[in-house]
Amino acid sequence: MAEIFSPLPGTFYMRPAPDAPNYKQVGDSVAIDEVIGLVEVMKMFNEVRAEVSGKVVRYTIDNEDPVEAGQVLMIIE
Amino acid sequence: MTTTHKVLIANRGEIAVRIARAAQELGLQTVAVVSDADTTSLVAQMADQVVNIGPAHPAKSYLNADAILQAAQSTGATMVHPGYGFLSENAAFARRVTQAGLIFVGPSAETIECMGNKSVARETAQRAGVPTVPGSAGTVDDVEMAAQVAAEVGYPVMIKASAGGGGRGIRVAHSEPELRHQLPLAKGEARAAFGDDAVYLERFIARARHIEVQVLGDGKRVVHCYERECSLQRRRQKVVEEAPSPALSQMTRDALCESAVRLASAVGYSGAGTLEFLYDDDSGEFFFIEMNTRIQVEHPVSELVTGVDLVREMLRIAMGEPLRFKQEQIVLKGAAIECRLNAEDPERNFMPSPGKLSALRWPGGPGVRVDTHVYAGYTIPPFYDSLLAKLAVWDENRPAALQRMQRALAETSIEGVYNTIALHQQLLADPAVQNGQFHTGYLEQWMARRAAEKALALTSELTAGLAV
Numbered sequence: 001m002a003e004i005f006s007p008l009p010g011t012f013y014m015r016p017a018p019d020a021p022n023y024k025q026v027g028d029s030v031a032i033d034e035v036i037g038l039v040e041v042m043k044m045f046n047e048v049r050a051e052v053s054g055k056v057v058r059y060t061i062d063n064e065d066p067v068e069a070g071q072v073l074m075i076i077e
Numbered sequence: 078m079t080t081t082h083k084v085l086i087a088n089r090g091e092i093a094v095r096i097a098r099a100a101q102e103l104g105l106q107t108v109a110v111v112s113d114a115d116t117t118s119l120v121a122q123m124a125d126q127v128v129n130i131g132p133a134h135p136a137k138s139y140l141n142a143d144a145i146l147q148a149a150q151s152t153g154a155t156m157v158h159p160g161y162g163f164l165s166e167n168a169a170f171a172r173r174v175t176q177a178g179l180i181f182v183g184p185s186a187e188t189i190e191c192m193g194n195k196s197v198a199r200e201t202a203q204r205a206g207v208p209t210v211p212g213s214a215g216t217v218d219d220v221e222m223a224a225q226v227a228a229e230v231g232y233p234v235m236i237k238a239s240a241g242g243g244g245r246g247i248r249v250a251h252s253e254p255e256l257r258h259q260l261p262l263a264k265g266e267a268r269a270a271f272g273d274d275a276v277y278l279e280r281f282i283a284r285a286r287h288i289e290v291q292v293l294g295d296g297k298r299v300v301h302c303y304e305r306e307c308s309l310q311r312r313r314q315k316v317v318e319e320a321p322s323p324a325l326s327q328m329t330r331d332a333l334c335e336s337a338v339r340l341a342s343a344v345g346y347s348g349a350g351t352l353e354f355l356y357d358d359d360s361g362e363f364f365f366i367e368m369n370t371r372i373q374v375e376h377p378v379s380e381l382v383t384g385v386d387l388v389r390e391m392l393r394i395a396m397g398e399p400l401r402f403k404q405e406q407i408v409l410k411g412a413a414i415e416c417r418l419n420a421e422d423p424e425r426n427f428m429p430s431p432g433k434l435s436a437l438r439w440p441g442g443p444g445v446r447v448d449t450h451v452y453a454g455y456t457i458p459p460f461y462d463s464l465l466a467k468l469a470v471w472d473e474n475r476p477a478a479l480q481r482m483q484r485a486l487a488e489t490s491i492e493g494v495y496n497t498i499a500l501h502q503q504l505l506a507d508p509a510v511q512n513g514q515f516h517t518g519y520l521e522q523w524m525a526r527r528a529a530e531k532a533l534a535l536t537s538e539l540t541a542g543l544a545v
Binding site for chain 2: 008009010011040041042043044064066
């Protein structure tokens with residue numbers, strides 16, 4: 001099991017646009033450096049990239065939820 | 078009998094504080110509405126009542142019309158001031174406020190709608206005899222028609238998608254062969270991007286200034302509070318604003334301000350508003366581009382050069398008072414400059430820098446004004462914009478105001494977050510800025526040059542290090 005952390009505080013988004021599908025679904029495989037979400041900090045959007053590879057177990061946060069720097073976003077196995 | 082009004086401030090940050098101050102000076106009660114992230118904000122401490130309207134995300138709080146109207150109802154507020162951004166130019170919100178029996182501090186929903194639509198605003202301007210950017214009367218159907226229009230308008234021309242917006246769907250042609258090549262491509266792109274291949278032509282003004290005129294209206298009469306020069310921008314965000322513009326002759330200033338009054342009068346404008354113009358230094362022409370039907374971030378520079386308290390006047394007008402000024406009573410005096418201090422790191426591509434302010438020192442003394450919502454120990458949340466404070470100065474003339482701003486910047490200290498103080502100090506020391514010679518592209522060019530010089534200095538330092 002591994003965790004993906006938010007590098008920044010802000011608002012978390014699971015998808016690139018409101019009408020687009022999520023970056024990742026439970027069961028999807030994730031490669032290193034792949035985008036798994038966005039964190040909006042003061043109106044600037046930053047991509048969150050995976051630092052480990054594996055399979056998505058679950059997101060530990062909801063779309064548009066506030067997020068702290070260092071908070072776990074996703075669990076991977 | 079006079080009604081005792083209670084103002085609900087439907088905003089956050091420095092503008093919420095600004096509105097609370099104006100309301101308190103008029104003896105009005107205030108209601109602050111705050112998100113979960115703003116419960117300790119300065120306006121929450123200043124207001125008579127505070128209502129939590131929801132989670133940090135703006136869509137769930139400051140853009141949530143239901144929650145705001147409910148807060149108004151539960152507190153017995155009689156007026157809603159929308160500030161800038163958020164719901165300030167949302168006609169549906171203005172309509173709902175009015176339908177709930179409350180006063181919306183701003184123009185009517187109909188006026189917001191009319192001026193919010195670019196082509197309607199452009200037509201209204203033309204009918205009022207206010208110059209707009211020269212271009213085709215409507216859309217251009219084919220290459221022959223486009224070539225004919227472009228010959229009349231003059232090159233370079235912009236080919237713009239009718240359905241476009243926000244800078245998308247625009248191509249520039251510098252000559253007829255280029256236009257003949259670009260037009261079909263532009264139509265194709267417009268069809269692909271917007272499902273509509275209609276395009277129109279507008280003259281491309283390469284070195285334009287952004288100059289805007291502040292107006293106040295009471296529905297019957299409109300006055301202006303002169304212009305603001307807002308050409309120093311980064312990614313269409315204003316960085317430094319000043320009043321008056323260093324580029325205008327008195328004759329041009331009079332013509333520009335009269336145009337703005339004519340257009341605002343044509344729509345029976347009520348409240349504070351701003352008419353934006355492009356000004357072409359080379360030809361001395363100005364062209365109306367759009368109207369903002371709300372108070373603007375940079376309003377303090379107009380207040381400093383005229384002595385008119387715009388936010389207080391907005392509240393008075395909303396309460397049904399007629400305009401208290403004749404045009405000749407509004408006198409332009411001296412010069413004012415505003416620097417937007419942001420929580421960003423200019424050395425790392427303006428990376429936002431939320432966090433706790435460990436220590437703060439604001440400047441003081443003659444002619445200095447600070448509009449801010451932050452205080453020592455306050456934590457800047459990451460959910461909203463990065464504006465920390467607006468530092469504004471007034472002095473007898475522009476050179477003196479620039480000196481005073483440098484003095485005020487040097488006196489300011491913000492600890493705990495990255496900020497743009499040093500950037501402002503360097504920018505205001507630039508000879509072109511000191512001479513008032515710039516256009517809307519200037520700041521980005523200046524920053525690119527500065528970055529290149531820095532890289533060069535670093536390289537020679539490294540080389541010198543190797544030589545040792």
